[in-house]
Amino acid sequence: MNPGPFLQLDRVIHEKGRLAIMSLLAAAPELSFTDLRDALAMSDGNVMSHIRTLQEAGYVGVTKSFRDSRPLTTCSLTAAGRTGFEAYIGFLEQIVAQARRT
Amino acid sequence: MNPGPFLQLDRVIHEKGRLAIMSLLAAAPELSFTDLRDALAMSDGNVMSHIRTLQEAGYVGVTKSFRDSRPLTTCSLTAAGRTGFEAYIGFLEQIVAQARRT
Numbered sequence: 001m002n003p004g005p006f007l008q009l010d011r012v013i014h015e016k017g018r019l020a021i022m023s024l025l026a027a028a029p030e031l032s033f034t035d036l037r038d039a040l041a042m043s044d045g046n047v048m049s050h051i052r053t054l055q056e057a058g059y060v061g062v063t064k065s066f067r068d069s070r071p072l073t074t075c076s077l078t079a080a081g082r083t084g085f086e087a088y089i090g091f092l093e094q095i096v097a098q099a100r101r102t
Numbered sequence: 103m104n105p106g107p108f109l110q111l112d113r114v115i116h117e118k119g120r121l122a123i124m125s126l127l128a129a130a131p132e133l134s135f136t137d138l139r140d141a142l143a144m145s146d147g148n149v150m151s152h153i154r155t156l157q158e159a160g161y162v163g164v165t166k167s168f169r170d171s172r173p174l175t176t177c178s179l180t181a182a183g184r185t186g187f188e189a190y191i192g193f194l195e196q197i198v199a200q201a202r203r204t
Contacts, residue, residue, distance in 0.1 A: 003122055003142055003143070006118055006121060006122035006142075007118075007122075007143075009121075011118070014116070014118055016108055016109075016111045016113070017108075019108060019111075019197070020105055020108035023108070023197065023200060023201060026201060027200075027203075039105060041105070041109075085201070089197075089201045092194050092197065092198050093198050095121070095125065095191075095194065096191055096194050096198060098125060098129075099128060099187070101129075
């Protein structure tokens, strides 16, 4: 077995809540905080904490605005986030391929 | 996006060190503790701690014996470990497929 793909899995993306968030954001130009929370059935605190980690890693951008006079927080992948996510998915593919060969 | 595969990822297997150990054990009838440690370039303490977690989950069996009068510890997947690993790899496949569709 080649240990490469395991060693290279990005811990920021690998955590399963953050992996779910990154996957959702990879499939949409942007999503509101509420959309993310509802899609993942996570608590506000949980989503916020993951978003903060992704933001600190430079993977997710957060924009605060207003819609119908109510505050709206939207999230989207940064270019680094997209690159990191694609690399991560590539490593997962290698791990699956290795497992399927055994 | 279907959040199912993310929610179902087994936390015991998802940790990347344990995922590497499970992948190695899935590809061999059994491996010595030393083989695992050397293949993964991990510390003894790290491998031991992961093996203990996998053993407590019922995924890995540990056998202690002697070879050439020296103690030998070997690890192998249990039936539950094999089933759990196959299910986990199936979820990874779904996550990769979702990402590739976007």
